[in-house]
Every structure is written in structure tokens, then in C-alpha cells.
Amino acid sequence: MDAVARLTSKGQLTVPKAIRDALELHVGDNVLFRVEGQVVVLAKTPDLLELAGSVPVPPQVRGQSWEEIREASWASQWREGEA
Numbered sequence: 001m002d003a004v005a006r007l008t009s010k011g012q013l014t015v016p017k018a019i020r021d022a023l024e025l026h027v028g029d030n031v032l033f034r035v036e037g038q039v040v041v042l043a044k045t046p047d048l049l050e051l052a053g054s055v056p057v058p059p060q061v062r063g064q065s066w067e068e069i070r071e072a073s074w075a076s077q078w079r080e081g082e083a
Contacts, residue, residue: 015042 003016015025023044025031030045061069 001018001022003019005013005016007013015031019025019042023031023042025044032041032043032045034041034043061072064072
């Protein structure tokens with residue numbers, strides 16, 4: 001699908017309705033702009049609250065900081081790689 005929008009003097013764009021509908025964009029949604037060469041990709045960013053609970057957290061790591069969990073994971077992978 002192609003759609004055209006005009007850039008205003010303030011650097012703003014209106015996302016055409018067909019694109020908003022295709023991406024299911026609503027007021028307050030965040031979007032991501034990614035530059036790939038001379039092309040820009042527009043994507044709807046996920047609502048992180050909707051992702052809550054989608055990844056199981058083992059009881060032994062609950063309450064640990066992300067840094068502690070990451071370090072333990074790296075150490076575990078390193079030990080497995082030595083075997």
C-alpha cells in the first residue's frame with residue numbers, strides 16, 4: 001500500500017487514514033521510524049504493558065535485578081560452551 005503525506009513547515013506529517021487503519025493506530029499510540037538507506041519504515045510500537053506476563057520468570061530469579069539475571073545467564077552459557 002502506498003500513501004502520500006505532505007511535510008508541514010513545523011516538520012509534522014499526518015499519517016494517512018489508510019495507513020492508520022492498516023497499522024491499527026489510535027490516538028496516543030507510539031510509532032517507530034527506522035531509516036534504511038533512502039527509505040523510512042514506520043511501525044507501531046508494542047504496548048509493553050500488554051506484554052507483561054508473556055515471558056515466564058523462574059521463581060529462583062524473581063526479585064533479582066536485570067543485571068544479576070543477565071550476568072548469571074552469560075555465566076551459564078559460558079560454562080556450557082566449555083564442555
